[in-house]
Structures are given as C-alpha cells and as structure tokens.
Amino acid sequence: MAPHWFQILLALADHDLHGLAITKEVFDRTGGQMQLWPGMLYGALRKMTIAGLVVETKAPPGFESGGGRPRFYRITALGRRTCAAEAERLASFVDAARAKKLLKA
Amino acid sequence: MKEFIFRVAIWACPAAIRLEYASEMEEVFFHCVRTESARRRGVSRLLIWPRGIWDLLMFAASVRREWQEPARAQSGGRSGLSRMYRSMKMRPQDVRAVARLARKQPFFSSAVVLMLALGLGASTAIFSVVYGVLLKPLPFPEPDRIVQVWGSLPARQLANLSLTAANFWDMRDWNRAFEELGALHGASFTLTGEGMSPERVSGARVSVGFFRALAVQPVAGRLFAAGEDDPGALAERVILANSLWRQRFGGDPGIVGRTILLDNTPYAVVGVLPAGTPWLDTADVFVPFIRRADADRDSWEYVGIGRIKPGITYDAAFADLERVARELEARYPANKGMGATMAPSSTWVASDQLRQTLWILLGAVGLLLLIACVNVTNLLLARAAARHRESAVRTALGATRADLARERLTESMMFSIAGAVLGLLLALGILQFLTTVGPVGIPRLSEVTLNGWVFAFAVGVTLLVGVLTGVAPALHAPVAHVMTAMRQGQRGSVGDRRQDRTRSLFVGAEVAIALTLLVGAGLLVRSLAQVLTVDRGFQTERRLLLTISIPSAYGEERMASTVRNILTRLDTLPELVSSAAVSGRPLSRGSTGLGLAAADRPDMPDSAVPWASWRIVTKDYFKTMGLSLLAGRGFTEQDLIGKPWRTIISKRAADVLWPGQNPIGRTAILWKGQNESKGEVIGVVADMRERGLESDPTIAVYFPAYGAMATTTLQLVMQTKGQPEDAVPAVRTAVSSIDPGLPISSIRTLDDVVTTSVATRRFTMTLLVTFAGLALFLALAGVYGVLSYSIARRTQEIGVRLALGAEHGRVLRSTILRGLRPVLVGIAIGLGLSFWLSGFMTSLLFGVTASDAGTYVAVTLALVVTAVLSCYIPARQVLRVDPVIALRAE
Numbered sequence: 001m002a003p004h005w006f007q008i009l010l011a012l013a014d015h016d017l018h019g020l021a022i023t024k025e026v027f028d029r030t031g032g033q034m035q036l037w038p039g040m041l042y043g044a045l046r047k048m049t050i051a052g053l054v055v056e057t058k059a060p061p062g063f064e065s066g067g068g069r070p071r072f073y074r075i076t077a078l079g080r081r082t083c084a085a086e087a088e089r090l091a092s093f094v095d096a097a098r099a100k101k102l103l104k105a
Numbered sequence: 106m107k108e109f110i111f112r113v114a115i116w117a118c119p120a121a122i123r124l125e126y127a128s129e130m131e132e133v134f135f136h137c138v139r140t141e142s143a144r145r146r147g148v149s150r151l152l153i154w155p156r157g158i159w160d161l162l163m164f165a166a167s168v169r170r171e172w173q174e175p176a177r178a179q180s181g182g183r184s185g186l187s188r189m190y191r192s193m194k195m196r197p198q199d200v201r202a203v204a205r206l207a208r209k210q211p212f213f214s215s216a217v218v219l220m221l222a223l224g225l226g227a228s229t230a231i232f233s234v235v236y237g238v239l240l241k242p243l244p245f246p247e248p249d250r251i252v253q254v255w256g257s258l259p260a261r262q263l264a265n266l267s268l269t270a271a272n273f274w275d276m277r278d279w280n281r282a283f284e285e286l287g288a289l290h291g292a293s294f295t296l297t298g299e300g301m302s303p304e305r306v307s308g309a310r311v312s313v314g315f316f317r318a319l320a321v322q323p324v325a326g327r328l329f330a331a332g333e334d335d336p337g338a339l340a341e342r343v344i345l346a347n348s349l350w351r352q353r354f355g356g357d358p359g360i361v362g363r364t365i366l367l368d369n370t371p372y373a374v375v376g377v378l379p380a381g382t383p384w385l386d387t388a389d390v391f392v393p394f395i396r397r398a399d400a401d402r403d404s405w406e407y408v409g410i411g412r413i414k415p416g417i418t419y420d421a422a423f424a425d426l427e428r429v430a431r432e433l434e435a436r437y438p439a440n441k442g443m444g445a446t447m448a449p450s451s452t453w454v455a456s457d458q459l460r461q462t463l464w465i466l467l468g469a470v471g472l473l474l475l476i477a478c479v480n481v482t483n484l485l486l487a488r489a490a491a492r493h494r495e496s497a498v499r500t501a502l503g504a505t506r507a508d509l510a511r512e513r514l515t516e517s518m519m520f521s522i523a524g525a526v527l528g529l530l531l532a533l534g535i536l537q538f539l540t541t542v543g544p545v546g547i548p549r550l551s552e553v554t555l556n557g558w559v560f561a562f563a564v565g566v567t568l569l570v571g572v573l574t575g576v577a578p579a580l581h582a583p584v585a586h587v588m589t590a591m592r593q594g595q596r597g598s599v600g601d602r603r604q605d606r607t608r609s610l611f612v613g614a615e616v617a618i619a620l621t622l623l624v625g626a627g628l629l630v631r632s633l634a635q636v637l638t639v640d641r642g643f644q645t646e647r648r649l650l651l652t653i654s655i656p657s658a659y660g661e662e663r664m665a666s667t668v669r670n671i672l673t674r675l676d677t678l679p680e681l682v683s684s685a686a687v688s689g690r691p692l693s694r695g696s697t698g699l700g701l702a703a704a705d706r707p708d709m710p711d712s713a714v715p716w717a718s719w720r721i722v723t724k725d726y727f728k729t730m731g732l733s734l735l736a737g738r739g740f741t742e743q744d745l746i747g748k749p750w751r752t753i754i755s756k757r758a759a760d761v762l763w764p765g766q767n768p769i770g771r772t773a774i775l776w777k778g779q780n781e782s783k784g785e786v787i788g789v790v791a792d793m794r795e796r797g798l799e800s801d802p803t804i805a806v807y808f809p810a811y812g813a814m815a816t817t818t819l820q821l822v823m824q825t826k827g828q829p830e831d832a833v834p835a836v837r838t839a840v841s842s843i844d845p846g847l848p849i850s851s852i853r854t855l856d857d858v859v860t861t862s863v864a865t866r867r868f869t870m871t872l873l874v875t876f877a878g879l880a881l882f883l884a885l886a887g888v889y890g891v892l893s894y895s896i897a898r899r900t901q902e903i904g905v906r907l908a909l910g911a912e913h914g915r916v917l918r919s920t921i922l923r924g925l926r927p928v929l930v931g932i933a934i935g936l937g938l939s940f941w942l943s944g945f946m947t948s949l950l951f952g953v954t955a956s957d958a959g960t961y962v963a964v965t966l967a968l969v970v971t972a973v974l975s976c977y978i979p980a981r982q983v984l985r986v987d988p989v990i991a992l993r994a995e
Contacts, residue, residue: 018129019129019130019132019133020129020132020133020136023133023136023137024136027140032140032144035137035140035141036133036137037133037134037137037156037157037160037161038126038129038130038131038133038134038137038160038161038164039130039160039161039162039163039164039165040160040163040164041133042126042129042130042133042164043163043164043167043168046168070128070129070132071129
C-alpha cells in the first residue's frame with residue numbers, strides 16, 4: 001500500500017475528517033515529512049472510495065468552515081482491516097529491526 | 106493573484122471534477138503552500154509553487170486517464186464541431202510520445218526550451234520593470250486629480266519654475282479649482298538625541314495642504330491640521346518619514362507625542378508617513394511651512410502640489426490657475442511677465458526620457474522574443490521535414506490530419522510550457538539582478554516585483570508562442586500527397602523546396618530584426634562614448650567633494666569664522682593641492698539662476714535675456730576644479746560680494762553678452778527684470794557642463810564668497826595629491842580640530858559623481874547590447890541551422906557535381922553564397938527597419954544622429970562577417986564529401 005494511503009486511513013481511524021483536516025493531521029503526525037498536496041489527497045480519496053476503503057459522509061451537524069460544508073470521509077470496515085494489516089506488516093519490520101539490535105526495545 | 110494561478114492550474118481537470126472538488130482543493134492547496142513556506146528556507150522556497158502545480162497536473166492526468174475510455178465511446182454521437190474540438194485536445198498519449206522524443210533528442214529539446222526561456226524570461230522581466238516603474242498607479246488615491254503647479258516666464262520660454270512663497274499663498278487663497286494646494290521646500294537638520302551621534306537628516310517644510318493634496322494617511326499619529334501653517338503657529342512640530350522612523354526609532358508608534366532634537370531645538374512628533382515614493386521619501390523629517398505676513402515674492406523655491414476639485418476638468422483647473430497668475434501679475438510688479446503652468450502627477454513617475462528608454466527596452470525584448478519564436482518554429486519545421494516520411498507512413502496506416510497536427514501542437518505547447526517555467530525563473534533572476542544593481546535615478550525600481558499582470562502577460566505570450574510555433578509545422582503535416590511523400594527520399598522535391606523557402610524567409614526575418622537591435626545598441630554605445638569623452642570643462646581626477654554642516658544656532662559671526670578657519674586649515678594640509686568652497690555642487694540637480702544682460706546694450710529685447718546659473722565661490726575654486734582663467738583675473742579675499750558687485754563669467758556668457766569683444770571691465774546687469782544690480786566683469790573662465798555631461802555648458806556667473814561666509818551648509822571641493830579617499834581622514838581631523846561637533850557628509854569623489862550621472866545611460870546601453878547580442882546569436886544559429894540542414898540533404902547532389910568535375914572551392918563558394926542569400930535579404934530589410942525605428946530613440950542619443958552612417962556600416966559589416974562564418978562552418982562539410990560514397994548512399 002502506498003504510504004500516503006496508509007496515512008490517510010490512519011487519520012480516519014478514530015474519527016471522520018474532511019480533506020483539509022486529513023492533510024493537517026498527517027502533516028503533524030509525520031512531523032512535516034508527509035505533505036499531502038490536494039491532487040495527491042483527493043486522487044487517493046477517489047481511488048480509495050472506488051476500492052471501498054472509505055466512504056463519503058455528510059459533515060457533522062454544526063460544522064462550519066470557510067468554504068461551506070465540505071465532504072467528510074469515513075473509514076469502512078474493509079478500510080479498517082486493510083489499515084490494521086498494513087500496520088502489522090510495518091510493525092513486523094520494526095520487530096525485525098529490533099531483533100537485529102538496530103533499535104532499542 | 107495566487108488564487109488565479111491555482112484556478113488556471115485546476116483547469117487541467119475535467120469540468121465535472123473541477124466543479125466538484127475545486128473549492129476544497131483550493132483550501133488544502135493554500136494550507137500546503139503556507140506550511141511549506143513556513144518550513145522551507147532559501148532557494149527551495151521557489152520550488153513550492155512548481156511542486157503544488159505539478160501535483161494538480163498529475164491529479165488531472167490520472168483523472169483523465171480514468172475517463173478516457175467512456176469519453177471516446179461517447180464522442181461518436183456528438184456534433185461535428187464538438188468532435189473536432191475533442192480531436193484537437195491534448196491527449197496523454199501525445200504527451201507521452203512527445204516526452205519520448207524529447208528524451209531521445211536532448212540537444213534539440215533543450216535548445217528549443219532554452220530559446221523560449223530566454224525570450225520569455227527577458228521580456229517578462231523587462232515588462233515587470235515597465236509595469237512597476239511606469240504603469241503602476243501612484244500610492245495616492247485618485248492620482249489623476251493631483252497636479253504639480255509651477256511658475257513660468259513665457260517671455261523667456263521658462264516653464265517649470267518653482268513658486269515664490271508669497272505667490273504660493275495667494276494662489277492657494279485665490280484659486281477656485283483646487284480642493285487643496287500645498288507647497289514644499291527643502292531644508293536640512295542635524296538630528297541629535299541621547300546616545301546617538303549627531304546625524305544630518307534631510308528635511309522639508311510643507312504647508313498643511315501638501316499632504317492633503319496627496320491624500321496620504323499617516324501610519325501613526327496625524328498629519329498637519331488646518332491652521333498649523335497660519336502666521337504665528339507653532340513651528341516646532343515634525344512628521345517623520347517612514348524610513349527614518351524605522352531606522353532611527355525602531356518603528357515604535359509610541360514616538361508620536363514625544364519630542365526629538367532638530368538643530369538642538371525640541372520638535373514634537375505629531376505623525377509618521379507611510380512608505381512610498383515620490384514625495385513621501387523626499388525628506389526624513391517634515392516640519393510646517395508657516396505663512397508670514399512679509400512672505401518673499403522674489404525667490405522661487407517652492408514646489409506646489411494641488412488636488413483638483415471633483416468634477417472639474419484638468420483644462421478648467423489650468424484655466425483657473427492662469428487667471429490667478431494674471432491677477433498676481435496685475436497686482437504685484439515683481440510678478441511682471443510671470444505665468445503659471447501645471448503638470449499631471451503621472452509625470453512624477455518617470456521623466457520623458459526614462460519613459461522612452463523603458464518602452465524601447467520593452468520593444469527590444471519583444472523583438473528578441475520574436476526571434477526566439479521564429480527560431481523555434483524553424484527548428485520544429487526542420488524536424489517536421491525530417492519526419493515527413495514517418496508522417497506519411499502513419500497517414501497511410503490511418504492517422505488523420507488532425508491526429509498529426511495535434512501531436513505537433515502538443516509538442517510545441519509542451520516546449521512553450523517548459524520554456525515558460527524556466528523563463529519565469531530566469532525572469533525572477535533578472536529582476537533580482539536589476540533591482541539590486543540597477544542604477545539610482547530610476548524611481549520605484551527597487552519596488553518592482555513579478556506580479557499578476559506580468560504573470561498573465563507571460564502566460565498569454567506562452568500560449569501564443571505555443572500556437573504559433575505549432576501551427577506552421579502542423580500545416581506541413583502531409584495528407585494529400587501521401588504517396589509522393591512516402592516515395593520522397595533524401596533528394597530535393599517540390600515540397601522540400603517550398604519548405605526551404607519558408608525557412609529562408611524566417612531566417613531573413615531574424616536577420617532583419619537582429620540588425621535592427623544591433624543598430625539600436627550600436628547607437629547607444631556610440632552615445633555613451635560621446636558622453637564620456639565630451640569636453641566637460643572641469644577635471645575629475647583626484648577631486649573630492651564633501652559637505653560640512655554648521656549649526657544655524659551659532660549665529661552669523663561664529664558661522665563665518667568657522668568657515669574661514671576651516672578653509673585656512675585645509676590650505677595647510679599636505680594631502681591637498683588646493684581646496685575651495687562653492688554654493689552648489691557640480692552635477693547636482695537644481696541650481697540658482699538669474700537673468701543676465703549687458704549694460705551697454707540696452708536694446709536687447711527681454712526675450713533674448715539669457716538665463717545664467719550663479720555660484721558663490723572662494724578664490725581657489727577655478728584652480729581646484731581645473732577650469733582655466735581665459736581673461737582678466739580671479740577673485741581675491743579683497744573682493745567682497747556685492748560691495749561693489751564684481752563677477753567672473755563663463756566663456757559662453759561672454760560670447761552671448763559681448764560677442765567678439767573684450768568683456769573685461771564691462772558692466773553686466775544681474776537679476777535682469779528683478780532687482781537689476783550692476784556688476785563689473787573682472788574675469789572670464791572656461792565653460793563647464795555643471796548640469797551634467799549631457800547638458801550644454803551653462804552660461805555661468807560667479808561671485809566671490811568673501812563678505813558672505815556664513816552658511817549652514819559648507820560645500821567643499823578639493824584637489825588631492827594622492828587618491829582622494831586617502832585624504833578624507835586628514836580632512837576629518839582638520840575639521841574636528843576646529844570644531845569637533847561638525848558633521849561631515851556626502852563625501853564623494855568627482856569621478857564617482859560623474860559615473861553616477863551616466864549610470865542610467867550605461868544601464869540602458871548594457872541591456873540593449875545584451876539583447877542585441879542574444880538576438881544576433883539566435884539569428885546566426887538560424888542561418889547555421891538552415892544551411893547545414895540543406896547541405897545534409899544535398900550531399901548526393903554535391904557528390905554528383907564533384908563526380909562530374911566541379912572543383913571543391915567552387916562548390917564551397919556556391920554553398921556559402923546560398924546560405925548568405927537570406928542573410929542579405931534580411932540585411933536589406935533590416936536597414937530599412939532600423940532607419941524607421943531608430944527615429945524613435947533620437948532623444949536617447951548624444952552626439953550621434955539616428956541615421957549615423959558609421960554605426961550602420963559597422964553593424965552591417967559585423968553581421969555579414971559573422972554570417973559568413975556561420976555559413977562557412979556547415980559549408981566545410983562539402984569539402985569532405987567523397988563522390989563515391991555520396992553516390993553509393995542512394
């Protein structure tokens with residue numbers, strides 16, 4: 001899975017978000033290492049919607065932003081499983097690195 | 106503006122996607138731009154926008170790929186027009202094909218992109234300068250209602266005189282057309298404060314109406330209020346200019362209400378001006394110009410600025426001003442013959458000469474861009490010809506003309522987009538260079554930036570270039586004569602010859618344009634050479650200028666004794682050959698003038714009275730400046746000014762007053778038409794171009810400084826033994842040994858002053874020479890390209906001729922001549938074009954005429970020689986042709 005797909009799923013794992021919020025969260029969580037430019041973000045979200053990993057939802061009531069009410073995205077059960085599988089895959093690499101004493105336990 | 110760029114980029118997406126996502130994507134996009142600019146430093150910040158636009162384009166491409174199949178299925182049912190539109194739109198497979206080709210021919214592609222970038226970059230940068238300097242509105246609201254008001258003396262053909270104090274106040278009271286009328290007068294002060302060294306600052310006295318006429322808003326505090334210039338008002342108030350406020354007071358708004366010391370007098374700070382130019386930066390401190398009952402009506406010193414009432418036309422305001430001038434003339438004898446003129450505020454932006462310079466430069470880069478486009482078209486045409494057979498094969502296999510044309514268009518569009526991106530970076534670089542090293546004297550140059558208009562201009566030009574360079578090769582896409590084209594080998598055919606003609610035509614055009622630019626550049630080079638070698642009258646080597654400020658609080662007596670002591674002390678310095686004081690620096694703007702007449706020629710009509718500039722000098726001034734005394738004697742300390750009036754005049758003045766006669770001992774009438782003092786001419790000195798190297802030598806009148814030594818601004822000129830800079834410490838020590846508190850300022854060498862005075866001219870010349878050089882290079886590249894291409898295709902023909910017994914030398918000659926044919930045609934056209942266009946730059950020339958034969962001959966020769974060379978290099982190939990191999994290649 002492409003790293004930015006994983007990061008988007010991770011951002012959506014515990015709450016529904018709109019595009020800008022996803023970009024902000026990913027940027028902060030990765031310490032500025034991943035900047036999701038709009039084309040990358042919405043390109044990925046379109047494809048992930050087609051793949052059934054996320055669905056579009058309505059903005060929660062009471063939400064107001066500068067540009068009106070943007071689309072919110074919610075992670076699907078499939079998305080959640082895919083994300084968890086990817087996280088496990090990545091975690092296994094980290095374990096391997098630990099086993100080889102590259103990282104402290 | 107930024108939103109505009111985003112919206113242009115998002116247009117790459119299909120409409121449906123755009124409508125659905127644009128606003129959200131815009132939000133995310135600018136969030137990314139903000140966070141990235143906060144994070145990145147230095148050059149990498151330049152990459153933020155390209156990164157973002159690349160992201161959008163990739164998104165658009167991926168969406169389009171997704172949509173491709175369904176769209177193609179639908180198009181069968183559409184109308185013809187929409188099908189045609191659809192068929193001409195760029196397709197990803199075309200883009201890929203072009204990218205593949207570009208990779209295969211890196212030299213060709215980079216040459217095309219570089220040429221476009223050069224043309225676009227240079228024209229965008231110069232357009233930015235033209236916009237920033239000439240077209241950008243002034244920083245005042247409704248600038249078309251603002252005018253500058255002048256006095257005039259129509260009988261002596263003098264317009265644009267400053268106003269006298271009394272006339273200004275009367276004009277303000279009597280006019281009916283102006284909402285506000287204000288005046289400004291230059292001054293200077295010594296600014297002191299706790300823990301700061303005394304600093305000389307420029308000041309201005311302004312009436313209340315001055316800033317009101319400009320309608321400026323203060324950034325802190327207030328401006329002068331009504332009544333603050335009335336007789337008896339408090340003079341000790343000051344408004345700070347923005348730059349002084351930032352540099353000296355750290356931009357602290359709390360300065361308002363505090364006091365600062367000017368010439369040791371406390372002034373209350375009432376406000377701070379915004380940054381900007383003109384006027385807002387003419388001085389560091391602005392103090393009120395207070396009306397006095399006995400205001401002076403003889404001394405013309407005030408700049409007048411007015412704001413016309415809404416609804417009143419410029420002409421009506423001018424008529425009203427003239428009425429006031431007539432009333433003044435009728436009422437006061439001192440105003441005899443005086444009129445008034447005014448000029449719109451647009452003239453502040455740039456002098457006529459600068460305006461013309463910039464338009465000429467813009468025209469020059471326009472021509473350069475044209476040459477670049479023609480060259481690129483030529484290259485693409487050559488390549489299209491080389492792919493003739495490939496196109497024919499594809500046509501045979503079912504490609505339509507639209508398919509082929511679309512691919513060519515895609516190709517040229519991609520090149521122009523790449524050229525535009527590179528060109529924009531180049532433009533940024535050029536602008537950076539121009540604004541940091543550009544000459545002083547171009548107003549607002551330092552504020553010039555690449556802005557929205559300029560970007561739109563670049564985009565427009567790019568699209569135009571893309572279409573233009575795409576159309577010509579596209580029209581050559583073969584359809585009708587597929588069979589002929591397929592059969593067509595390397596041998597010349599009808600179609601080939603037609604192409605050769607097109608390309609030769611283009612080369613001819615390039616040469617014509619390049620010649621025009623070269624002539625323009627050549628004329629400017631000759632002008633600068635003339636300016637620098639013109640007889641200036643004075644010497645500039647080892648000459649030093651500086652100003653010593655003496656506090657007015659010293660009083661007449663002490664000021665005069667300080668000046669005398671300084672001059673005596675300087676005479677003893679071993680570092681100096683001689684030194685002198687003068688009332689006005691040479692080559693500085695503004696000078697003092699008077700009407701001059703001969704007492705023994707009373708018949709001279711008023712209109713013939715020459716206007717002379719006058720200077721007050723000490724005895725060694727002429728020696729120090731290197732002006733030779735032609736007749737009579739110089740000043741001595743016994744010549745007291747005005748007791749009686751004795752004067753030394755310049756040679757020109759002598760020639761005007763007493764042509765062919767000895768002027769020594771004759772009586773001149775000074776201030777003719779005003780107080781008409783009579784003065785004895787005791788000497789004649791050589792002429793000097795003291796208003797600038799490009800102005801005629803002034804008609805000059807000199808008075809002795811003795812008896813009027815008290816001054817607050819002592820201007821000194823010195824001739825030094827060694828390097829002028831080396832004498833500065835000794836002068837400093839000498840001055841502080843007399844009075845340690847005196848600030849020394851404006852230390853310049855005369856060489857430096859002269860260099861600065863021609864800086865704008867040198868700047869224009871350098872730019873035009875660069876453009877002309879690039880144009881020549883591009884044109885020669887075109888000549889080279891066309892000839893080497895045609896030789897490559899004629900190898901067999903040449904082989905046949907050699908086999909039949911032609912000599913190598915003969916073939917070489919005829920080949921070169923063939924290459925030169927379009928060059929010669931281009932030169933003929935170019936000469937005509939130059940004759941016509943150089944007429945527009947007459948005002949920029951000095952010492953040469955626009956039809957200067959020498960320049961035309963030199964430039965033409967240079968062009969012919971370089972063209973022969975660029976024909977010879979490819980033509981040499983014919984010498985290497987072996988008839989046997991050439992024929993076998995069939």
